[in-house]
Amino acid sequence: MSDNPLFQQIQAEVDANPVLLFMKGSAMFPQCGFSAAVVQVLNHFGVKYKTVNILENDDMRQGLKEYSSWPTFPQLYVKGEFVGGCDIVREMAASGDLAKLFEEKGVEMGQ
């Protein structure tokens, strides 16, 4: 989608991980309440996910804002599709839309 090597690196991460969360800190030690909230949601649904700590890579942090057209973190991707940030993930979890999305995309829950 782009010759930008950073975008290619991001794209590779997104392609390789069915559920991918770009966040501040790690799943064990989130460094931001909004990132922590999304980790909690993913744990609640029992899906397998990978996290990338954008505080450790400022290039990726800036690149992701452009790549996703989204200025804030966390950012959740499911099967290559940008789902949203904390507000959207929480809203979708509450409405049942997130479970539906995992189902549609063939992401196993309850693990």
Add this chain to the structure above:
Amino acid sequence: MSNSLHPEGPYARRMIDKLTAAFTPELLELKDDSHKHAGHSDRIAALGPSGHAPVDGAGETHFRLTLVSTAFAGKSRVERQRMVYDLLRDELKERVHALALTIRAPGE
């Protein structure tokens, strides 16, 4: 339209003006939650030069925004938030560190 909450800071004012002009919302609620986050300014500063908006304890860093407007009818959740983020790009870059969004079309 009804603005049930009007924080008085300059950034709140700017955001309210822009949002009102762009979306003529039926409902616009902006709450300044900065005081709840005053405690983590040290931690953010300790993270080093991250391009972060300042969290200096002077407020106007963390907001919660609720918007209801016909402008959002037929738009996805992601599209709606992008519309708001795009409009408030400068405020987010300069100062506002967190903007929690609840966005609806009328009747939702």
